[in-house]
Amino acid sequence: xxxxxxxxxxxxxxxxxxxxxxxxxxxxxxxxxxxxxxxxxxxxxxxxxxxxxxxxxxxxxxxxxxxxxxxxxxxxxxxxxxxxxxxxxxxxxxxxxxxxxxxxxxxxxxxxxxxxxxxxxxxxxxxxxxxxxxxxxxxxxxxxxxxxxxxxxxxxxxxxxxxxxxxxxxxxxxxxxxxxxxxxxx
Numbered sequence: 236x237x238x239x240x241x242x243x244x245x246x247x248x249x250x251x252x253x254x255x256x257x258x259x260x261x262x263x264x265x266x267x268x269x270x271x272x273x274x275x276x277x278x279x280x281x282x283x284x285x286x287x288x289x290x291x292x293x294x295x296x297x298x299x300x301x302x303x304x305x306x307x308x309x310x311x312x313x314x315x316x317x318x319x320x321x322x323x324x325x326x327x328x329x330x331x332x333x334x335x336x337x338x339x340x341x342x343x344x345x346x347x348x349x350x351x352x353x354x355x356x357x358x359x360x361x362x363x364x365x366x367x368x369x370x371x372x373x374x375x376x377x378x379x380x381x382x383x384x385x386x387x388x389x390x391x392x393x394x395x396x397x398x399x400x401x402x403x404x405x406x407x408x409x410x411x412x413x414x415x416x417x418x419x420x421x
Contacts, residue, residue, distance in 0.1 A: 244392045253360075254387035256351045262320070262383060263339035264306050271302035278337040279303075280311070282319045285342065287361045288410070290317070290328045303338050311337045311344055314353045318343040318360065324381040325369030327360040329353045343386050355399035358406055359391045 244250070254260060268279070276297040284291050303310070311317060313335040318327040320342050330337070347353045359365060368389055373379030394402070 245394070248392050248394045248398075250390055251393050252387060253345070253356070253389040253391060256347055256356060256391075256393070257345045257387075258348050259344070259346045260383050260387050261309065261344050263309050263311075263317075263342050263344055265341045268298055268302060268340070271298040273297045273299045276300055277303035278334055280317060280334070280337060280339040280342065282322050282340075282342060285317055285319050285326055285328050287326055287328075290331065290334065292334075298338060303336075306338060309338060309344065311335070311339060312346065314347065316345040316347065316353050316357055316360070318345065318381075318386060320382075321375075321380045322378050324373045324379050325360055325365050325386075327357045327365075329357050343381070343383060345386070350396060351393070352396060352399040352403055354403045354407075356391070358403065360389070364391075365389065 264279070274297065276299050278295045279298045280290065280295065284295060311330045311334060313330055313332045315330045316327050317330055317339055318325060345356075347356055369381055369385070370379065372385050373381050
């Protein structure tokens with residue numbers, strides 16, 4: 236790969252920075268929103284909802300539609316990637332269909348382009364390589380933080396889309412086996 240920490244990769248794979256895998260990488264709503272909280276409305280995701288194994292949809296807050304619309308450039312869409320910015324920076328999840336047109340507080344939003352599977356990118360961000368990268372480049376003393384440029388400049392291996400899907404299917408299968416063993420053990 237020419238990148239020491241990435242190691243060897245198949246010769247037909249390439250490496251690139253995350254920003255070249257996405258059409259947008261932005262920060263979600265970064266202004267006070269307590270005035271816009273509602274019992275129902277537009278879901279707004281927080282860092283506590285973002286997990287390596289998918290979004291935790293319990294304890295989701297809601298905001299009023301007018302406030303969500305004021306921040307329309309920050310909408311989350313199905314298959315976007317939402318990444319924790321503060322606390323456990325880099326932890327990422329793919330936005331499912333039921334949260335299409337939701338919002339998030341100060342987390343990072345990435346929209347993969349058509350050449351990249353969002354689940355493949357998320358597995359890479361959540362990998363040991365990703366965690367090491369964000370730990371190394373995150374800033375702040377009490378809690379680590381990452382910025383849009385830090386996420387954008389993350390290097391990753393980039394197989395063609397069909398191989399990305401094979402990798403995702405393999406990992407999903409292996410994770411399901413592990414989850415089943417853990418469930419049986421518990």
